[in-house]
Amino acid sequence: MMTFIKLGWRNIWRHRRRSLVVISSISIGVFAMMFSAGFMNGMNVQMVENTISTSLGHIAVHRRGFQDNMKLEFNFSAGPKMLETIDKTPLVKAWAPRVKMQAMVRSSESSRGVMIVGIDPEREKNISKIYDYTRKEDGSRFISGRNTDEILISREMAEKLDLLLGDRLVVMLQDKDNEIIGTGLRVCGLYETPVNSYDRFVVFVGIEKLQAMNGLGKNISEISVLLHDKKDVDTVKDALIAGVNDRSLEILSWKDMAPSLVKSIRLFDTMMFIFFAIIFMTVVFSIANTLIMAIMERFHEIGVMKSIGTRPRRIFFMILFEAFSLGLIGVVAGIAAGMVLHVVLSYTGIDLSLYQESMRVWGTGSVIYPVIRFIDIVNAVIIVFFTTFIAALYPAVKAARIKPLEALHFI
C-alpha cells in the first residue's frame, strides 16, 4: 500500500500549480468557515454575556409566575436561611436582590413606560455591569445608597425625555394596593449598555426607595445569582432548587429566562451550517473537477497499470489517497491561517462601530471578539474529509473501471 501512497503523493505534485489551486480553494473554504464560525460564536457569546451581565444574571430566584407576568404581586421574602443557602452553594460568585416593576417616568417634556429596578448598589456592582456602564467620564454617578432620591437612566432615555444629569423626573407606579403613586427623583447618572432594548426601558433606583414607594416592605421580586463559570449553570440551578426547597419559588437559568436568545443562537448555528454547505459545495466541484482532469490525463497510464495486473481497488485507493492528501493539506493550511487570524482578532476585535446602532439591536456591542471552539475545528476537518470523499468517489470509480485496452489506444 505504501507504493500506492507514494504514487498518489507524487501524482499530486505532477501538476503543482493545479494542485495548489485545489489546496488553496480548500484552505480558503476552511479559513472562511473558521472566520465566520468565530465571528458568529463571538457575536453569540457577547450577546449572551451582555444579557447576563445587564439583566438576567446566570440564575434568578422568583416567585412562581413572575417570569411570565412581572406583576408586583409576585414578590417574596428572602429570609436569612435562603440567603445563607445561596451564599453557601458551591460555584456561586455573588448574588443581589432586586425589585422589578412596570412604571412610568415623566419629565417636563415627555413621558415613557419603563421597567424600574430597585437595586442594592453595592451588591449590584458584583453581579451586573450596570456600574461599569455608568458613564462616569461624563460626570454620572451610580446609585449611592439603598434609599436615596436618585435614579439612574440610560443615555438614550435621557435624550428622549430631554433630561440632563441632576434634572428631576417623576416616577409614577401602582403600589401593592393598586394606588397610583408619584415620586420625584433626581437623575444621578446615565448609563449605556450594548443592548439597545435594555437601555430603552430600564431605570434603576435604590431598592429600599422602591420598596417604600410600592409598599412591598422588605419583600423583593428576584434574587439574581452570578456564577464563576457559565457552564455550571445547570448544576448550580439544581443545587439551589434542592437547597432553597420552596415550591412557591421558581429558580431559572438564563436559558429559561431568555428562550428567544437561545433560539436566535440556534438560528445562527443553522445559518452557519447553510453557509458552510455553500462553501463546500464549491470545494466538492473543485476537487472533483481536478481529479477528473487528472484521470483523463492519466487515462493511458492507468490503462497500462491495469494491463500489467494492477487490481481496480488499488487504482481506486490511489485516487482516493490523492483526494485525501489534497484535503488534508488544504484543511491544515486553512486551520493554520484561521488560527493566526483568530489570535490577532481575539486581541484587536472586529470593530463594527460603523454599524453601532444595528449591533446594539443585537445586543452584541460594536466590537466583536471572535471565538473559535474546538468543535468548530473538528467540524471543519469532518466536513472537508466528507466532501473530499464525495468529490473523489466518482473519479476514483471511473479510474478503477478504466478498460485497459481502451486506455492503451488512448494517447
Add this chain to the structure above:
Amino acid sequence: MPIITINKLIKDYDLNGITVNAIRGIDMTIDKGEFTAIAGPSGSGKTTLLNIIGGLDYPTSGSVSVAERELGGMSSRELSDMRLNNIGFIFQAYNLIPVLSALENVEYILLLQGVNKKERQERAREMLREVGLEKETDRLPKDMSGGQQQRVAVARAIVSEPEIILADEPTANLDQKTGANLLDLMHDLNKKKNITFLFSTHDSMVMERAERLVQLTDGVITTDETRR
C-alpha cells in the same frame, strides 16, 4: 509442449456500424522458449492477436489457451492475475509509470505480486543490471532516452520471470542501433531464462532476428516459417 494454443480464432469489430474482420480464423501454437515475430502491415491484425493472447481483448469466436489455461472462461479478475503472473508486456511507447524511478518501475510488478521489499529491490536492481541500467536506477522516465526507457520496460516485463513476453512493436520508436541492442538483450534473456517471446512487428530487423516468423495479412496467417 505448446505454451500458447490458438484455435479457429476470429475477431470482429464494430466500427461505426461497419463490421471489421480483424482476425479471420487463426490456428497456431507457440512452444515454450520460442522467439517468434508476428509480422504484417498496419491493420493486418497482429496487435489484436497479441491483445487477445494477453487477455486484454476477447475473441468473437474460437479459443486461446495460455500456459494451459483457457482464456475464454476467465473473469476479468482472473485475467488480471494471469497478466500479472504469467505474462510480461513490452509496449511500443514504453509505458513506464512517469512518477516512479527506473528501479521503482521494475519493482512495481513484484510489489503487485506481494514480494517483500528487500527481495523486490534486490531482484529489480539485478534486472536493471542485466539490461545495462545499473547506474540509472533512481532516474525518472522523463530523464532517460527512449532506448533506456524501453530497457526499463523490458526489465519490468522480465523481473517477475513470466512464461511469456508479449512485445507490441518494441523497436518502433527506437533508432536502428538502439533497436538492435534491445533485440540482442531480449534474445539473450530468451536463451538464458527460456522465456517465450512473441513480438508484433513490421521492422525488418526484428523479422530477421526472429527464430520463427509468422506473416499475417488481413487477419489470416499467410506464412509461418521456423528458422532454428
